[in-house]
Amino acid sequence: MLRRMILLLMYAMFFIATNAYSITAEEVKAIAIGDAEVRIAALNKAVVTADANTVYLLQALADDAVKFKGEQVFVVRDGKGFDPVSRAEFAVPADAEDVTNNNRLRGELDSALAALKLFSKDEKIRTAAIKQLQSDADESKLPLIEKAFAAEQNPQIKEQLGLVRAAALLNSTDKTKRLEAAKLLSTSTQANTKTVLLARLAQEPEPDVKSALQKSLREVEAALAWGDRLGAIFSGISLGSILLLVALGLAITYGLMGVINMAHGELMMIGAYATYVVQGLFQKYLPGAFDWYLLAALPVAFMASALMGAALERSVIRFLYGRPLETLLATWGISLMLMQGVRTLFGAQNVGVENPSWMSGGVQVLGNLSLPYNRLVIIGFAIFVLLSVGWLIGKTRLGLFVRGVTQNRAIASCMGVNTARIDTYAFALGSGIAGLAGCALSQVGNVGPDLGQGYIVDSFMVVVLGGVGQLAGTVYAALGLGILNKFLEGWVGAVLAKIAVLVFIIIFIQKRPQGIFAMKGRSAEA
Amino acid sequence: MNTTTMNSPVQPNTPLPTPSPLLSRTGWSAFTIALLVVCAVAPTLNLLVPKDSVFYLSDYAVGLVGKIMCYAICALAMDLIWGYTGILSLGHGVFFALGGYAMGMYLMRQIGADGNYKSNLPDFMVFLDWKTLPWHWSLSDSFVATLFLVVAVPGLVAFVFGYFAFRSRIKGVYFSIITQAMTFAAMLLFFRNETGFGGNNGFTDFKRILSIPIATPSMRMTLFVMTGVTLLGFYLLVRWLVNSKFGRVLQAVRDAETRVMFSGYNPLGYKLTIWTISAMMCGVAGALYVPQVGIINPSEMSPANSIEIAIWAAVGGRATLIGPILGAFIVNGAKSWLTVAYPEFWLYFLGALFIGVTLYLPNGVVGLIKKLSLAWPKKIRSET
Numbered sequence: 001m002l003r004r005m006i007l008l009l010m011y012a013m014f015f016i017a018t019n020a021y022s023i024t025a026e027e028v029k030a031i032a033i034g035d036a037e038v039r040i041a042a043l044n045k046a047v048v049t050a051d052a053n054t055v056y057l058l059q060a061l062a063d064d065a066v067k068f069k070g071e072q073v074f075v076v077r078d079g080k081g082f083d084p085v086s087r088a089e090f091a092v093p094a095d096a097e098d099v100t101n102n103n104r105l106r107g108e109l110d111s112a113l114a115a116l117k118l119f120s121k122d123e124k125i126r127t128a129a130i131k132q133l134q135s136d137a138d139e140s141k142l143p144l145i146e147k148a149f150a151a152e153q154n155p156q157i158k159e160q161l162g163l164v165r166a167a168a169l170l171n172s173t174d175k176t177k178r179l180e181a182a183k184l185l186s187t188s189t190q191a192n193t194k195t196v197l198l199a200r201l202a203q204e205p206e207p208d209v210k211s212a213l214q215k216s217l218r219e220v221e222a223a224l225a226w227g228d229r230l231g232a233i234f235s236g237i238s239l240g241s242i243l244l245l246v247a248l249g250l251a252i253t254y255g256l257m258g259v260i261n262m263a264h265g266e267l268m269m270i271g272a273y274a275t276y277v278v279q280g281l282f283q284k285y286l287p288g289a290f291d292w293y294l295l296a297a298l299p300v301a302f303m304a305s306a307l308m309g310a311a312l313e314r315s316v317i318r319f320l321y322g323r324p325l326e327t328l329l330a331t332w333g334i335s336l337m338l339m340q341g342v343r344t345l346f347g348a349q350n351v352g353v354e355n356p357s358w359m360s361g362g363v364q365v366l367g368n369l370s371l372p373y374n375r376l377v378i379i380g381f382a383i384f385v386l387l388s389v390g391w392l393i394g395k396t397r398l399g400l401f402v403r404g405v406t407q408n409r410a411i412a413s414c415m416g417v418n419t420a421r422i423d424t425y426a427f428a429l430g431s432g433i434a435g436l437a438g439c440a441l442s443q444v445g446n447v448g449p450d451l452g453q454g455y456i457v458d459s460f461m462v463v464v465l466g467g468v469g470q471l472a473g474t475v476y477a478a479l480g481l482g483i484l485n486k487f488l489e490g491w492v493g494a495v496l497a498k499i500a501v502l503v504f505i506i507i508f509i510q511k512r513p514q515g516i517f518a519m520k521g522r523s524a525e526a
Numbered sequence: 527m528n529t530t531t532m533n534s535p536v537q538p539n540t541p542l543p544t545p546s547p548l549l550s551r552t553g554w555s556a557f558t559i560a561l562l563v564v565c566a567v568a569p570t571l572n573l574l575v576p577k578d579s580v581f582y583l584s585d586y587a588v589g590l591v592g593k594i595m596c597y598a599i600c601a602l603a604m605d606l607i608w609g610y611t612g613i614l615s616l617g618h619g620v621f622f623a624l625g626g627y628a629m630g631m632y633l634m635r636q637i638g639a640d641g642n643y644k645s646n647l648p649d650f651m652v653f654l655d656w657k658t659l660p661w662h663w664s665l666s667d668s669f670v671a672t673l674f675l676v677v678a679v680p681g682l683v684a685f686v687f688g689y690f691a692f693r694s695r696i697k698g699v700y701f702s703i704i705t706q707a708m709t710f711a712a713m714l715l716f717f718r719n720e721t722g723f724g725g726n727n728g729f730t731d732f733k734r735i736l737s738i739p740i741a742t743p744s745m746r747m748t749l750f751v752m753t754g755v756t757l758l759g760f761y762l763l764v765r766w767l768v769n770s771k772f773g774r775v776l777q778a779v780r781d782a783e784t785r786v787m788f789s790g791y792n793p794l795g796y797k798l799t800i801w802t803i804s805a806m807m808c809g810v811a812g813a814l815y816v817p818q819v820g821i822i823n824p825s826e827m828s829p830a831n832s833i834e835i836a837i838w839a840a841v842g843g844r845a846t847l848i849g850p851i852l853g854a855f856i857v858n859g860a861k862s863w864l865t866v867a868y869p870e871f872w873l874y875f876l877g878a879l880f881i882g883v884t885l886y887l888p889n890g891v892v893g894l895i896k897k898l899s900l901a902w903p904k905k906i907r908s909e910t
Contacts, residue, residue, distance in 0.1 A: 320884065329836060329837065329840065329880050330881045333884075334881065337873065341874075343870075464704070506704065507690075
């Protein structure tokens with residue numbers, strides 16, 4: 001509140017420097033008292049020649065801090081009354097009435113204040129004011145907008161302001177101005193330009209202006225459609241990258257080792273909670289380095305899940321190799337216990353994990369398309385994890401052993417590979433990657449005991465679709481499912497999209513029972 | 527099939543082994559006792575014995591046992607498909623819920639104009655501002671049609687799903703995961719208000735069945751007896767099924783599907799039939815469950831519920847028939863006690879049950895009892 005007041009005062013100063021004019025008691029009375037229509041007219045007249053006192057009065061009106069008695073208007077702040085013209089302190093009579101504003105008046109007040117904010121020194125405030133004015137600019141604000149347009153230095157903001165100016169001109173009574181405005185607006189990529197154009201089109205009497213409006217509308221819609229399409233592709237890739245992270249761990253434990261791990265989602269949950277704990281430690285002991293807590297959380301999340309995975313492999317899963325259905329049930333039991341364990345330790349509520357400041361915000365690509373930084377970071381992270389896993393399995397000694405044990409356990413054992421230990425390492429690796437996925441998920445979604453449940457069906461679908469024993473298949477399946485899902489979502493809604501994807505997978509498996517990339521040779525019929 | 531028969535030429539008229547009788551003499555007496563308990567003893571103890579007597583069977587117990595008997599039917603159905611055919615379904619909750627929803631629709635129509643909005647339409651439709659019943663409700667005012675739907679809808683869904691899954695020879699874990707995805711998708715579908723099944727609130731506040739008030743002690747007892755008789759009837763049916771030649775082929779499919787194919791059988795028909803029968807049984811269980819519990823909502827389709835059915839069968843003992851029924855009673859009895867006494871321990875217990883049974887009790891409680899009864903005489907013999 002205080003900050004807002006100071007800002008207001010700041011641009012009020014600007015007015016005092018440029019405007020010799022000052023609001024009169026007459027005008028104050030006209031704005032504050034009487035019929036709503038008359039007040040709006042007075043308000044719009046006063047805004048054009050606004051000074052510091054006008055801003056003061058309007059802000060007070062917007063904050064419901066104005067009273068009147070008879071002809072006298074008071075601004076009431078902190079229990080004290082002020083005269084809006086002289087700013088001198090007055091005692092407010094006990095029987096003074098509140099000035100009430102209806103919704104229409106409130107809207108006018110807000111847009112008037114927004115128009116005045118166009119002169120703020122702060123670019124952010126100016127941008128925000130432009131955003132607000134885009135949908136409710138009218139001709140009465142035009143002089144102000146013109147003035148701001150002339151004074152604007154930043155070319156980007158100037159361009160935006162030009163669109164606002166055109167939107168205001170669109171409701172002009174002058175036909176040529178409307179025509180000009182309709183043409184100007186065709187270059188816009190804002191969603192609310194479409195609303196403004198549609199609203200005008202509905203009440204436009206002149207046929208040639210109407211056709212110009214329709215032409216602009218088509219162009220704006222085409223630009224918007226591009227934004228929508230690119231947006232769907234981006235969110236598809238984003239979902240795909242998350243699915244990829246989730247499925248990469250499964251590709252190792254299920255794809256390579258053949259262990260069906262229903263607790264995979266809960267290993268992700270452990271990674272997310274490890275991130276939460278690291279965040280808490282940084283908040284408490286290293287608040288200065290808080291922005292970098294995520295980097296510290298990555299190895300912690302990996303190790304927490306990997307250790308849990310190793311413990312599970314040693315204690316339960318080891319005894320169930322070769323019995324996939326039993327493994328499924330036992331790991332389901334593990335997942336129940338892990339979920340309940342987290343509930344006991346951290347409570348059943350979701351916990352809050354914050355984005356570091358460098359991950360909040362986004363890049364504005366088009367008017368209706370902005371790419372959030374956290375999603376971009378996760379896409380990059382998924383690629384990084386994918387390359388690391390590919391390197392680990394393909395190039396290192398451990399990877400060689402894992403592949404050897406997968407292909408022929410007996411021969412690998414004869415060659416001196418400690419197969420039991422390799423199993424543990426491989427399972428811990430898959431679990432650790434689940435932990436990394438959980439750390440990434442904590443940046444885009446809720447962190448709670450149910451975190452893993454939502455992804456387990458999807459991630460198994462990815463592995464089933466991609467084919468067992470393949471990393472490449474997992475990648476294609478994850479991205480394919482992500483993009484397909486998001487496109488269908490825009491078309492038929494989230495739930496039907498999920499069902500459609502499921503039906504698609506079932507049909508796909510009819511044609512290629514072993515997934516996109518079938519293993520060739522005898523291992524296929526295992 | 528052993529090596530000697532492979533070497534000697536196959537006799538064209540080798541008689542098949544005589545099928546074992548449906549139940550042994552002790553089996554029949556046990557069955558009669560169970561039938562008596564359900565049809566005579568329980569109603570007497572609940573309705574006729576005064577409430578302060580030691581022998582009085584409380585309404586809570588009747589409700590609980592009635593509910594668990596519905597679960598036992600599901601466990602029996604699961605045993606048929608998992609224990610005898612080796613196909614682990616993680617989607618049986620869908621068939622249970624479909625049967626329940628079919629019955630629930632009828633019960634919603636029976637409310638008539640007594641709902642909160644005093645309209646002939648179910649309350650949730652008034653709330654959504656629908657003016658007429660959607661097409662899939664058109665049969666819901668007839669009880670006979672409902673009885674048909676209870677069996678037909680789960681059966682049809684299972685048939686279509688099973689046909690495509692078995693035809694492309696999806697088996698083992700793949701099949702389990704696909705069924706889990708199916709139940710997950712169905713749950714999402716039923717959560718939608720537009721699907722026309724009351725969204726996430728489902729159906730509740732039932733008032734009448736066949737125009738008879740539903741919340742009376744005698745109605746509760748009637749439903750209890752019907753559930754018990756259905757369970758015992760299904761037991762006989764399943765027993766007959768698994769002892770028949772059809773059942774033998776099923777067990778052969780479970781043990782060596784490839785060999786069955788090489789012997790000239792097409793497993794598709796066998797698997798599809800047993801899968802559809804199993805789904806229908808679950809549908810009947812759901813239809814009996816809904817009027818007793820008084821609510822049906824999409825959470826019945828959550829993957830966790832379906833996988834719980836599997837653990838009932840596993841705890842009792844797969845590929846035995848009494849085992850799953852026993853398992854349903856043990857697990858659900860423990861659940862209703864633990865969730866009241868130590869609510870935070872229930873999931874630990876259930877989780878430990880999943881792990882413990884798979885690791886240490888592959889044949890369940892029945893297997894354990896058999897093992898002990900075999901070990902006992904030996905021990906006595908060695909001591910004497």
